[in-house]
Amino acid sequence: MDIRSQVAMVFHLDKCIGCHTCSIACKNVWTDRKGADYMWWNNVETKPGTGYPTQWENQEEYKGGWMVKDGKLQLRLTSKGKFLQKIFHQPSLPTMDEYYEPWTYRYEDLFNGPEQDDQPTAIPVSKVTGQYIDIEAGPNWDDDLGGSPLYARNDVNLSALSEEQRLQLLSIETLVMFYLPRICNHCANPACVAACPSGAIYKRGEDGIVLINQNVCRGWRYCVSACPYKKVFYNWSTGKSEKCLLCYPRVETGQAPACFHSCVGRIRYMGVLLYDADKIEAAGLKPDAELVTAHRDLLADPNDPAVIESARKNGVTEQVLQSARKSPVYRFVKDWGLALAPHPEYRTFPSLFYVPALGPVTYSMENGVALNPTSTEEIFAPLEQARLPMSYLASLFGAGQEAPVRYAMKKMLAIRTWKRATEVGDVDLKVALAGLREADCDPEQAEAIYRLTSLCSFEDRFVIPASHREQAVEVLTNPLERKGAAGFGFREAPQRGF
Amino acid sequence: MLTNFLFVGFPYVALVLAIVVSILRFTWRPFSYSSLSSQFLETESLFWGSSLWHWGILWVLSGHLFAFFLPEAILAWNARPLRLYLLELTGLSMALLALVGVVALIVRRFTDRRVKVVTSPLDVVLLAVLLYQVASGIDVAIRYRWGSAWFSTNAAPYLWSLLKLAPRPELIAPLPWMVKLHFLSGFLVILLLPFTRLVHFLVVPIFYYWRRPQVVIWNRKGLR
Amino acid sequence: MFPRITPRQVLAWAVLAALAPMLAPGLAAQDAEAQFRKSCMSCHTIGAGRKVGPDLKGLGQRRPHEWSTKFIQMPSAQLDGGDPTAAALLREFNGTRMPDLGVTAAEAQALVKLIDDITAAGKTLGTAAIARAATAADIRQGQQLFMGLTRFASGAPACLSCHSAQGLGGFGGGRLGPDLTGASGKLGVGLVSAIENPAFPTMQGVFQKTPLTAEEAFQVGSFIKSLAAQPPARTDMAFPVLGIVGLVSGMLLAGRLGRRRFRGLRRNLKPRA
Numbered sequence: 001m002d003i004r005s006q007v008a009m010v011f012h013l014d015k016c017i018g019c020h021t022c023s024i025a026c027k028n029v030w031t032d033r034k035g036a037d038y039m040w041w042n043n044v045e046t047k048p049g050t051g052y053p054t055q056w057e058n059q060e061e062y063k064g065g066w067m068v069k070d071g072k073l074q075l076r077l078t079s080k081g082k083f084l085q086k087i088f089h090q091p092s093l094p095t096m097d098e099y100y101e102p103w104t105y106r107y108e109d110l111f112n113g114p115e116q117d118d119q120p121t122a123i124p125v126s127k128v129t130g131q132y133i134d135i136e137a138g139p140n141w142d143d144d145l146g147g148s149p150l151y152a153r154n155d156v157n158l159s160a161l162s163e164e165q166r167l168q169l170l171s172i173e174t175l176v177m178f179y180l181p182r183i184c185n186h187c188a189n190p191a192c193v194a195a196c197p198s199g200a201i202y203k204r205g206e207d208g209i210v211l212i213n214q215n216v217c218r219g220w221r222y223c224v225s226a227c228p229y230k231k232v233f234y235n236w237s238t239g240k241s242e243k244c245l246l247c248y249p250r251v252e253t254g255q256a257p258a259c260f261h262s263c264v265g266r267i268r269y270m271g272v273l274l275y276d277a278d279k280i281e282a283a284g285l286k287p288d289a290e291l292v293t294a295h296r297d298l299l300a301d302p303n304d305p306a307v308i309e310s311a312r313k314n315g316v317t318e319q320v321l322q323s324a325r326k327s328p329v330y331r332f333v334k335d336w337g338l339a340l341a342p343h344p345e346y347r348t349f350p351s352l353f354y355v356p357a358l359g360p361v362t363y364s365m366e367n368g369v370a371l372n373p374t375s376t377e378e379i380f381a382p383l384e385q386a387r388l389p390m391s392y393l394a395s396l397f398g399a400g401q402e403a404p405v406r407y408a409m410k411k412m413l414a415i416r417t418w419k420r421a422t423e424v425g426d427v428d429l430k431v432a433l434a435g436l437r438e439a440d441c442d443p444e445q446a447e448a449i450y451r452l453t454s455l456c457s458f459e460d461r462f463v464i465p466a467s468h469r470e471q472a473v474e475v476l477t478n479p480l481e482r483k484g485a486a487g488f489g490f491r492e493a494p495q496r497g498f
Numbered sequence: 499m500l501t502n503f504l505f506v507g508f509p510y511v512a513l514v515l516a517i518v519v520s521i522l523r524f525t526w527r528p529f530s531y532s533s534l535s536s537q538f539l540e541t542e543s544l545f546w547g548s549s550l551w552h553w554g555i556l557w558v559l560s561g562h563l564f565a566f567f568l569p570e571a572i573l574a575w576n577a578r579p580l581r582l583y584l585l586e587l588t589g590l591s592m593a594l595l596a597l598v599g600v601v602a603l604i605v606r607r608f609t610d611r612r613v614k615v616v617t618s619p620l621d622v623v624l625l626a627v628l629l630y631q632v633a634s635g636i637d638v639a640i641r642y643r644w645g646s647a648w649f650s651t652n653a654a655p656y657l658w659s660l661l662k663l664a665p666r667p668e669l670i671a672p673l674p675w676m677v678k679l680h681f682l683s684g685f686l687v688i689l690l691l692p693f694t695r696l697v698h699f700l701v702v703p704i705f706y707y708w709r710r711p712q713v714v715i716w717n718r719k720g721l722r
Numbered sequence: 723m724f725p726r727i728t729p730r731q732v733l734a735w736a737v738l739a740a741l742a743p744m745l746a747p748g749l750a751a752q753d754a755e756a757q758f759r760k761s762c763m764s765c766h767t768i769g770a771g772r773k774v775g776p777d778l779k780g781l782g783q784r785r786p787h788e789w790s791t792k793f794i795q796m797p798s799a800q801l802d803g804g805d806p807t808a809a810a811l812l813r814e815f816n817g818t819r820m821p822d823l824g825v826t827a828a829e830a831q832a833l834v835k836l837i838d839d840i841t842a843a844g845k846t847l848g849t850a851a852i853a854r855a856a857t858a859a860d861i862r863q864g865q866q867l868f869m870g871l872t873r874f875a876s877g878a879p880a881c882l883s884c885h886s887a888q889g890l891g892g893f894g895g896g897r898l899g900p901d902l903t904g905a906s907g908k909l910g911v912g913l914v915s916a917i918e919n920p921a922f923p924t925m926q927g928v929f930q931k932t933p934l935t936a937e938e939a940f941q942v943g944s945f946i947k948s949l950a951a952q953p954p955a956r957t958d959m960a961f962p963v964l965g966i967v968g969l970v971s972g973m974l975l976a977g978r979l980g981r982r983r984f985r986g987l988r989r990n991l992k993p994r995a
Contacts, residue, residue, distance in 0.1 A: 040583050088552040496525060498729060519732065577880065579882060582870070673898075
């Protein structure tokens with residue numbers, strides 16, 4: 001038993017309104033630099049859609065994640081023996097064309113244009129070359145199903161659907177979409193860490209945040225391809241790779257990351273998860289059908305004395321253990337079974353879990369009166385009648401298994417009905433209760449879920465133990481010794497080359 | 499006088515600078531050690547340029563290094579003319595590959611609009627010197643051929659004499675000028691090494707072969 | 723660290739440092755006998771008979787010192803300047819010109835003194851040429867040695883490494899040095915001693931350490947002499963052409979190995995129904 005703590009996350013997709021405030025927050029804090037302009041460490045995709053970079057879920061082409069080969073876990077990208085042969089030209093590297101070429105507009109032309117007959121225009125210019133650019137793509141080019149014959153219809157997850165389901169999904173009367181905000185998942189078994197030839201990427205022991213040491217990175221660019229979620233980005237100006245830091249300077253002081261803090265829909269939860277590192281390899285070797293369960297089994301009960309003892313041996317502090325006991329993430333993932341990891345079949349064991357979008361309420365009406373469910377069959381009918389087929393969500397969250405998705409959706413439907421019964425009163429309490437039971441729930445749990453989903457405060461959503469890293473730094477160096485310094489980061493500017 | 503400058507002074511300065519500046523740069527400017535890969539900006543012509551260049555030049559350089567460390571072995575191998583021809587032919591093919599590669603890289607660097615933007619003046623200088631080095635090497639290999647033999651007899655002892663701090667420039671001073679220029683631009687590459695992106699070959703990640711896949715670093719415990 | 727020292731400054735100092743050895747004195751004046759062995763012995767002896775050039779024993783008695791010193795320094799001055807002694811010598815020795823060997827005035831004086839000293843002491847310097855006639859076996863052995871099929875006793879490199887000649891198989895010989903097919907015509911009697919004690923600067927670095935024996939030199943000389951009537955070896959294009967064949971195969975191989983590389987996805991997306 002090798003218990004470590006991980007700062008973990010839950011995104012509740014029912015609450016995401018696709019406003020992209022999270023993306024802008026991260027962009028303004030971290031990635032508005034030359035070379036990082038095309039990076040969106042946080043991006044929001046529309047599903048069905050191809051996402052950013054285009055069709056990132058297509059591991060046949062992009063070669064991300066792990067696979068089981070001869071009973072062992074191996075990176076899909078390359079084996080250890082062959083990696084050096086590909087170092088001169090990494091054969092699976094996506095280029096800027098797969099993301100987009102960042103651009104801006106020549107606004108000065110509006111003011112400084114010469115006298116002319118026509119109005120001055122601000123032409124789009126590339127932020128890479130500074131020259132006129134014919135805009136072909138952006139970071140959310142297919143937002144809200146834009147260009148769906150080209151993008152939404154090439155969604156990799158659609159291959160899990162039957163032909164009929166696909167046609168129905170994308171015909172205008174039965175359109176459906178939801179938003180999928182994505183950041184680095186700070187996985188328990190990161191492929192990026194394993195792929196870096198110079199060992200520049202590492203996972204921090206105390207909080208599980210995965211970072212890239214900018215002084216060690218040599219730009220071999222294996223990590224970019226190895227990450228199956230494509231959340232490691234190559235900085236074309238400095239020649240180094242960068243990725244989401246989970247705003248570790250904020251997390252270390254107990255604050256939520258910028259994207260979490262700024263989320264308008266308040267969909268984001270952050271809490272501590274304790275996990276057993278010894279079980280990771282065995283879990284990775286399980287067949288696809290067992291991956292969701294294997295991942296959940298990695299997570300340890302913070303109230304179990306054996307777990308607490310092992311954690312203490314690893315140096316996990318009391319503060320962290322206390323946070324683990326109050327962790328909203330643990331409740332969503334382990335206690336309630338509502339939150340699922342994206343694409344478990346990549347075998348990286350993400351620390352970010354999604355509560356699948358339940359979708360709009362479906363009702364029948366008769367003579368202007370809503371027909372409420374009168375039996376459990378009627379409660380759960382919307383599941384099968386949903387515009388978004390279960391197989392789509394299974395492909396996205398269940399490694400092809402519908403059972404865990406169905407469990408989560410059933411529970412949420414049951415709770416919705418239960419709350420209707422208790423708050424509005426036009427659903428029979430007995431029926432609602434029966435529905436709860438069928439969904440493996442009870443009124444107490446339903447209430448807890450309701451509070452944490454709908455009535456949660458900042459402190460409910462973010463239970464982050466401060467690690468007071470500044471105290472560790474102060475032991476070694478005086479952060480104020482250079483006037484104007486903040487005590488962190490480089491002493492020289494990160495400039496390209498010598 | 500000129501001989502002393504070119505074949506004693508200049509090589510020593512190049513070697514010392516290459517070693518000292520590389521080490522200092524690694525210690526105090528580790529951020530600057532990067533391959534500065536531009537594959538993200540353009541990948542298709544880089545495949546031809548980089549693959550051909552690197553495979554070709556590594557083969558050729560290994561040959562030079564082998565002849566430097568074991569000149570007697572080369573002479574023994576060359577004792578049979580057929581083996582000599584085979585060695586020279588392999589070297590020539592590899593050098594031609596490297597030539598095609600470096601030309602492709604140069605063309606790419608000046609014509610692709612994205613790659614142009616990330617090109618520094620020293621990059622251009624380095625490419626020019628490397629192109630000259632490969633081209634002159636091919637010229638020498640053809641025009642003054644069986645270089646594997648006279649490298650082992652003349653150049654290897656000269657290089658060793660430099661390292662033993664008892665330089666014997668008279669060993670290569672009488673060679674044709676094309677050969678001497680090839681030597682000199684070789685030392686120019688060594689001189690340029692710590693000031694350009696060439697440092698990336700000093701940090702080739704051979705350690706990856708035996709590194710365990712996951713890297714977990716604890717603040718208090720270091721690498722665990 | 724070094725906040726005020728820029729890479730440009732380092733380069734500037736480096737250039738200055740590299741110029742420093744220019745101030746060093748030239749290659750130390752060698753002792754006269756070593757120089758005789760290096761520069762003179764291929765064509766002259768002192769007291770062992772004539773070779774390419776005359777036996778130098780008693781030079782001091784035959785010619786004025788001043789003339790000898792000037793001649794050693796730059797023979798071309800006398801040979802082309804119409805000096806009658808030089809012209810007579812040229813006729814006597816088959817029109818073989820003594821080459822300018824870059825000997826300084828001081829070195830020439832030392833050499834003249836050396837010749838006087840050895841003459842006075844009654845010693846000899848240099849070996850006499852082997853006088854017997856070459857046999858077919860000598861010629862065959864010479865060819866083996868030339869091509870490297872038989873290695874020289876001292877481990878010296880084969881002549882093929884730098885020289886070509888007619889009658890060598892395959893791609894032919896090296897081209898660092900001149901083609902030797904007509905060498906016996908040029909050097910005449912001095913061919914064998916030129917092989918045994920080469921005065922050519924490029925060869926000296928090698929053959930001082932690993933010289934040929936007199937017998938080996940004779941055999942190689944015999945082989946070369948046997949080629950005398952033939953035209954020089956043709957310059958062949960086989961080597962570069964085969965190199966290009968290697969290049970094309972290499973490129974084809976590279977293309978094949980990289981055939982499954984990523985070639986772009988977004989731009990290749992096709993609209994689907």
